[in-house]
Amino acid sequence: MKHIPTAPLLLGLAGLTPFVWGAATYLFEPLAQWGARALGPRFVGPYVQLFYGSVILSFMSGVLWGFATKAGGSRAATGYVLSVIPALWAFFMTGGGPTTAGMNLIFGFLGLLLLDLAFSMWGLTPRWWMSLRALLTAIVVASLSVAVFL
Numbered sequence: 001m002k003h004i005p006t007a008p009l010l011l012g013l014a015g016l017t018p019f020v021w022g023a024a025t026y027l028f029e030p031l032a033q034w035g036a037r038a039l040g041p042r043f044v045g046p047y048v049q050l051f052y053g054s055v056i057l058s059f060m061s062g063v064l065w066g067f068a069t070k071a072g073g074s075r076a077a078t079g080y081v082l083s084v085i086p087a088l089w090a091f092f093m094t095g096g097g098p099t100t101a102g103m104n105l106i107f108g109f110l111g112l113l114l115l116d117l118a119f120s121m122w123g124l125t126p127r128w129w130m131s132l133r134a135l136l137t138a139i140v141v142a143s144l145s146v147a148v149f150l
Contacts, residue, residue, distance in 0.1 A: 002128040004135075012136050015056070019143035022049035026147045046098040046147035053105040053144065054090040060112055061087035067124040075122060082119075086112050102148040106141050113137045 025032040025044040035044040042048065061083050068079025086108060093104035116133045119125050 002131045004128045004132045008128075008132060012132055016136065016139050016143070018048050018052035019140050022046060022052075023143040023146035026150070046102055049144055049147060050094055050098060050101050050105065053109070053140070054094050056140075057086040057090035057105070057108050057112065061085070064115060064119060067119045070124045071122065079119065079122070079124065082115055085115065099148055102144050106144050106148065109137050109140050109144075 021035075021043075022045055025035050025048075026046060032044045042051065064083035064086070065080060068076055068083050071079050089104070089108045089111065093108065094101040096104075113133055116125070116130060120130050
């Protein structure tokens with residue numbers, strides 16, 4: 001595992017908050033009730049996870065697009081095409097109810113990890129990228145799995 005710089009690690013972990021919070025409020029009804037009263041019903045359970053997950057997949061499309069700018073020729077074109085997949089996935093695949101949308105987000109984040117690996121293997125990412133992405137993806141998938149499988 002490559003050493004992940006502190007700032008990306010802390011920001012990445014902080015970015016997990018809505019996923020973990022959503023799982024916690026799904027599992028603990030008193031927390032969900034408090035969260036719904038204090039924050040609104042959109043910010044508890046799978047609802048916060050689904051909305052935020054769509055935002056993050058779109059954000060990650062932008063990150064991949066940035067990596068694609070480091071490539072040239074056909075590799076750059078391939079990188080640009082691949083970079084839009086997570087945003088399109090989020091747009092088209094997060095309807096159909098919370099369970100289906102959650103499952104599709106899990107597939108989206110696992111697919112994103114494969115794209116991260118491709119960009120990493122092409123030498124377009126920092127050396128520590130896959131260490132960070134594997135950690136964050138594992139926590140996102142575990143958090144989304146709470147509402148999908150329990």
